Amino acid sequence: MLEKRNPIQIGEAVKRVMEHKQEGSTECVSINESYGRYLSEDLKATSDVPHFDRAPYDGYAIRSIDTQEASQNHAVEFEVVDHIGAGMLTDKELGPFQTVRIMTGAQMPVGADSVVMLELAREIERDGKKYMETKRKHKEGENVSYRGEDAREGEVLVKKGTFINPGIQAMLATFGYAKVPVSRKPVIGLYATGTELLDVDEPLEPGKIRNSNSYMISAQILRAGAEVKYFGQLPDDFDTCFDAVSKAIEEVDLFITTGGVSVGDYDYLPEIYAKLGAEVLFNKVAMRPGSVTTVAQLDGKLLFGLSGNPSACYVGFELFARPIIRTMLFTEQPHLRKEKAILDANFPKANPFTRFVRSALRVENGKLVVTPSGLDKSNIIMSLAGANSLMILPGGTRGFEEGSEVEVLLLEDHVGSDWLGKTGAVPGCRIPKQRQNDT
Amino acid sequence: MLEKRNPIQIGEAVKRVMEHKQEGSTECVSINESYGRYLSEDLKATSDVPHFDRAPYDGYAIRSIDTQEASQNHAVEFEVVDHIGAGMLTDKELGPFQTVRIMTGAQMPVGADSVVMLELAREIERDGKKYMETKRKHKEGENVSYRGEDAREGEVLVKKGTFINPGIQAMLATFGYAKVPVSRKPVIGLYATGTELLDVDEPLEPGKIRNSNSYMISAQILRAGAEVKYFGQLPDDFDTCFDAVSKAIEEVDLFITTGGVSVGDYDYLPEIYAKLGAEVLFNKVAMRPGSVTTVAQLDGKLLFGLSGNPSACYVGFELFARPIIRTMLFTEQPHLRKEKAILDANFPKANPFTRFVRSALRVENGKLVVTPSGLDKSNIIMSLAGANSLMILPGGTRGFEEGSEVEVLLLEDHVGSDWLGKTGAVPGCRIPKQRQNDT
Structure with missing residues (x-):
């Protein structure tokens, strides 16, 4: 007998997760x-x-009033009474027709209200004393950066x-x-489940594959801005999983498992949530991939049961776990940033479900253009490696043509969106009755 | 007397730097x-x-030939001889009308060449034995993921x-x-020079400012993918600077100083390069800000003399030091990624120099739109904080209007461009004779 699950819309699923968001906390580094x-x-x-009036150019600090008579035909002469660079101070207060040679960034001398740029000054030496003359009238405040200007x-x-x-x-x-x-970076606990999993340093065996989801999710956690606490791999065995999971939950802010959430014969996560007494927020979402994504909460702590399928696992993390992490980082826009782009491929086949297609987003002549990053559907690995975005293809009765406008979610971004919002309420997103087990 | 420097075009400056690029090296992590x-x-x-043929769905592994007679009116029955999940193996070889119940990801039994999905199978128990029947014809290879498919x-x-x-x-x-x-992350040495500099933990003093360039450049170095070796601050004193710099160069892959490269009275970097015997590749670039950016090489090691002005320092690093770092990371596109965008502000004033304006790039309805991030020119601090790009405004005799197309360089990007290229040869980029000391 197949278990019948009741799929909910994506927007509703995100909302249910966000109802259990936690406050972040501060640390000083x-x-x-x-x-x-x-x-x-x-x-x-x-x-x-600046916190003092300063010279924005190399030149001569003067009293602008002394240049009143200056003109192309009449140079005004100043006595150079000091010479300062940035970080130096003069103790000279400018009297009439006195000047201080001053370098960019230095504090203006008392009495000065303008700077004659080097280009407009002529330096003279006479009797061992230095003078400067200029033919240009200066206004009060000319070439001065005033305190508090920035x-x-x-x-x-x-x-x-x-x-x-x-x-x-x-x-x-x-x-x-x-x-x-x-x-403070939230600590995200992570367990991979699946009897088929080998660790990265183990040789391949018949029927087994290396665990890649843990490494992928770890990187996604880091990219989201959190810290990973990786607990290891678990076989598909109820008691082992239950003990491990119930202990691990205590040590982290959020808890993620990969695998074991579908309705297969060895998928124990649903039973584990039940025995823990956790409240399941949803266990089926009207989306592809990731439809079996399950989220539960236990005493306010969120438990994310992501699919063991790499694409589904990837998408489930980004849509549901990332906004919780970013919220704990005090971001007001915790969801993936959503933009519009031109589709650069044909998706002739209609799909009743909203799809999140791993895509490569690029710019062409100032416009966003998006291509699925693994053109061959089965090529999960390649499509994840090249993905910098998720293209949203709303479910419905028709396919999508090259050149049409689609929405994309940006993966490598620090800005975000305030709400994944409308995606959840995509019109025409029908939910078929039959079980779809390709995710 | 003002020192006269000979400005070169940006493209030429980048080219001279890239002629001294170094090979990167490998480490294992x-x-x-x-x-x-x-x-x-x-x-x-x-x-x-996959490295073995496997079931992409939960279902029953069969020999497709046995379903030849199946139809809506005629169910074919199979004896269930085993039951496996992902990571498990069966030792049963399928004979005619035998099947193994199989979960997603499990290795196909010997003899099986197709999987009947659970939805299309009916399970029967009779005399303590399990049977499965299906009414659907299956083809060879149907619902099988073959070895090497991905x-x-x-x-x-x-x-x-x-x-x-x-x-x-x-x-x-x-x-x-x-x-x-x-x-291996290149190690970038960094010294800040300037008598006006206080460290971040020091209280403000008249005429002095806190050193912000070192922290800014450190972050830029990290963003570029390298490691920072920060040596501290130096006063504007030739001997102190010379000793410190000549020692520090030995310990790093590239060496950066901030400040001291202009033609001010306390700018000692040019003399230091001379005494070190370094070859100055250029000391003036036809651009704003950053025109006094100086790059030298000593025994093949690049020395970057960036301006003490924060904006000029920022731009100088991104245009000249970043591509060297990214080259050492084996990137084939080490330069800042260049895209086109619509200008969202007026720049009515013409400028003879090509300008790199710190900007905020965003997407509006699928199109890149760029705004200067600090609208007030003097507000250097704010403009750096909001910048995710540098807008290129070619020098010339006219300003730029809102709505025109401009080129932008993306700062937060892992992709890059193969060559900053055309920027250097911007038409109409005249170089005025007079000294411009606002950078």
């Missing part, structure tokens, strides 16, 4: 380790920038939840964040 | 640490995939120089790469 992390607090300006103390410059890129790292340094408050 | 690294050898299939032993599946993503990690596991040959 050295600024040297902050690149690639996510800010857990708003980045505020701790001072004005940022004001207390201003929020970057929102929490933002990925720390090199520019943000520069800002952190500017404002003295030697320690940076970042989101 | 555990597959658990390979995500995010670059393959240093082609990834080859070490076996067929990949053939010896096939090159992924080229060296490719960024290892989750899909490639899965392939590495499939083929038993417990240790993965990856490019």
